[in-house]
């Protein structure tokens with residue numbers, strides 16, 4: 001239990017850290033670099049199973065870099081720190097091993113496969129080892145994709161492409177879903193549809209970290225929130241605290 005994290009609103013919030021191995025998901029003192037550029041500067045995170053965390057911050061704060069380091073991509077290079085999922089150390093593992101362990105990143109560019117239909121995109125995602133949702137389960141969650149299953153994926157609207165990107169992640173075994181700016185450029189009605197899907201997979205025990213510029217929309221969905229600034233976490237608290245406090249949001253998120 002991380003009771004202090006829930007309560008504290010501190011400029012230099014460092015969560016009370018329980019043993020990382022005992023957490024569902026934990027990041028300890030992460031330091032990551034692009035070449036000599038020191039970007040992720042000592043990030044700590046703790047998540048319980050099924051929690052949704054909003055990872056917020058100004059442009060260039062290091063949010064995408066943090067997600068990439070968690071997903072164990074080679075860039076930025078992790079030079080120090082630990083990543084634990086269900087007691088398993090991932091800091092010395094590669095991206096494919098993190099994916100196999102259940103960490104699925106949905107990057108900002110969505111990575112739709114060109115020249116293939118919606119369904120072919122889903123089938124290819126399913127080829128990955130581990131058991132995710134079946135195609136029919138995915139269509140239950142994404143009725144818009146079911147209607148467009150034969151349509152070439154690149155001809156989908158931006159919102160539908162985002163849904164397909166999330167659906168591709170769910171076609172794999174997913175324990176921790178990392179969403180990088182899923183609402184970017186989408187109409188409010190589509191944002192709500194994606195929110196509904198993330199809520200329904202939460203009910204199945206899937207844990208999510210959502211990075212968003214649309215802080216209010218992300219907070220509406222989230223249990224907890226952290227704010228990053230220049231590679232460090234400068235606020236840790238509940239989503240409610242940030243939703244209820246526009247001044248706090250302005251202080252940390254205003255551009």
Ligand SMILES: Nc1ncnc2c1ncn2[C@@H]1O[C@H](COP(=O)(O)OP(=O)(O)OP(=O)(O)O)[C@@H](O)[C@H]1O
Pocket residue numbers: 034037039057058059060061062063064065066075
């Ligand atoms: N491939 C790269 N090589 C060198 N520096 C990089 C690279 N990618 C990002 N950076 C730098 O790292 C810093 C953090 O970038 P990052 O993309 O993690 O920020 P972010 O919080 O996701 O920002 P945004 O809200 O604009 O997406 C920025 O200063 C950025 O210029």
Ligand SMILES: [Mg+2]
Pocket residue numbers: 063064065
């Ligand atoms: Mg980013």
